[in-house]
Amino acid sequence: MAIYPKFYSLEREKQERIINAALKEFAKNGYEKASTNEIVKEAGISKGSLFNYFHSKKELYLFLLGYAAQMVEKIYAEVDWDERDCFQRLRQIGLVKLKVFQRFPQAFNFLLALQQEDAPEVKAHVQSFSKNLISSGFEKGYRNIDWTKFRDDVDREKMLNIINWTLLGIAEVYRDKVDSVEDLGPEVLREAEEYFEILRRCFYKME
Numbered sequence: 001m002a003i004y005p006k007f008y009s010l011e012r013e014k015q016e017r018i019i020n021a022a023l024k025e026f027a028k029n030g031y032e033k034a035s036t037n038e039i040v041k042e043a044g045i046s047k048g049s050l051f052n053y054f055h056s057k058k059e060l061y062l063f064l065l066g067y068a069a070q071m072v073e074k075i076y077a078e079v080d081w082d083e084r085d086c087f088q089r090l091r092q093i094g095l096v097k098l099k100v101f102q103r104f105p106q107a108f109n110f111l112l113a114l115q116q117e118d119a120p121e122v123k124a125h126v127q128s129f130s131k132n133l134i135s136s137g138f139e140k141g142y143r144n145i146d147w148t149k150f151r152d153d154v155d156r157e158k159m160l161n162i163i164n165w166t167l168l169g170i171a172e173v174y175r176d177k178v179d180s181v182e183d184l185g186p187e188v189l190r191e192a193e194e195y196f197e198i199l200r201r202c203f204y205k206m207e
Contacts, residue, residue: 004063007053018043018050019067020106022060027109031061031119061122065129068111071100072133076140084146087196090167093141094192108171149204159203166195 007015021042025034036057040047054060078096083089101108117126142160150159170192 004053007063010053014045016103018045018053019064020104022064023104023106023110026061026064027106027113030113031057031117031122034061036060058121062125064110065125068107069129069133071104071107075100079141081144084144085149086142086145086163087200089141089145090163090196091189091193094189098188112172151203151205154203163199163203166199167192170195 007018010018018039021039024042025039029035034057036047036050039060040050043050050060054063075093075096079089079092083092114126114130117123147156150156170188
């Protein structure tokens with residue numbers, strides 16, 4: 001039996017409208033201060049309809065965590081793991097992420113907001129989600145990478161930290177612009193490529 005059968009019986013456009021409205025409100029205000037009134041207003045549905053699909057605010061929030069987990073898995077499912085160059089791999093992952101964020105512009109803000117979420121009602125769920133997906137995400141991204149291209153005189157863990165912090169920094173700069181992610185896509189990728197080139201020169205062996 002499908003979970004949330006009433007919600008998944010809706011047309012895809014309406015499903016995504018509700019998901020985006022909920023992602024936006026939880027990302028903006030956190031779990032405790034998030035208003036279901038604002039969610040239904042943004043989604044263009046009645047409050048009764050929302051609670052017909054999800055019986056409580058907590059159930060809606062947990063649904064979003066599960067949905068986000070599915071999005072992350074879909075991103076990695078589309079990656080070509082035969083590409084062993086680190087920065088080409090990261091570019092691939094970035095392209096897939098942009099496709100996801102074009103459908104769900106607030107998904108990234110929602111994921112970032114989880115880092116500050118400490119509401120007792122959902123804290124354990126958020127911590128479990130973060131441990132299983134966000135924390136391990138970087139490890140998955142570097143699977144099967146050709147490490148022989150990297151310099152031997154620089155600590156690998158520190159190199160990866162710098163690369164990861166750079167990616168997070170770029171994402172942080174653009175986090176408030178995600179409502180126009182369709183327009184920002186090429187801009188973000190161009191900027192990421194510029195940073196990748198600097199990182200290549202720093203960390204790859206001289207050819």
